[in-house]
Amino acid sequence: MxxxxxxxxxxxxxxxxxxxxxxxxxxxxxPSASGNWQTVGTSADLDKTGQLLAKNSPAGPVLIVGTSKAPNLTAVNPTCTHAGCTVGWEPSTKTFLCPCHGSKYGADGKVLKGPATEALKTYAAKIEGSSIVVKPS
CATH class of the missing domain: 1.20.5 (Single alpha-helices involved in coiled-coils or other helix-helix interfaces)
Known part of the structure; x- marks a missing residue:
């Protein structure tokens, strides 16, 4: 050769x-250059009801509350820290409520009423294009 x-x-x-x-x-x-942001849904899905539950997202279970027009989105892991049930968003009181034992959490994930004693895990959330993305905080 x-x-x-x-x-x-x-x-x-x-x-x-x-x-x-x-x-x-x-x-x-x-992952994006700005960190480990994970896509969990679309702004169109969020706008339908004002909340979006992504049980099997890349970031884990996530419940996002808000609309694409809102300046801030609220995002938490919806698993109750007391018994593992999935909490739901109550728009009238702006709280997360556990259907199993009545634990109540504020919009920031902090416990307002027991029996839960630990806060919900929260995420930073934003809209990129038509996607909702979250980053564990």
Whole structure:
């Protein structure tokens, strides 16, 4: 094999070995540069009822409250810290309520009424384009 052929094969090998890295860098599946934001739904789904429950999101179970027009979104893990039931949002009182034993949480996830003693896990939430994205806080 001539030196020129050898150098060409080595160059081709280097290009071929870097191709997967280039494809991965362009993939929409990679985390955004601004952190580990995860898409959990669309703003259209949120606007239908003012809340969006994503039980199997990449960030885990998430309940988002608000609308695409609201300046801030509220996002919590809806699993009650007392018995593991899924809490629901009560818009009239602006609280999360557990249907199993009556625990009540504020919009910030803090316990307002027991038997729960630990707050709900909260997330930072925002709208990017037409997607709702969350980041564990």
């Amino acid at each position: 001539k030196r020129r052929d050898f150098v060409n094969w080595v160059g081709l090998g280097l290009i071929a070995s870097s191709l997967p890295v280039a494809i991965a860098a362009c993939s929409s599946q990679t």
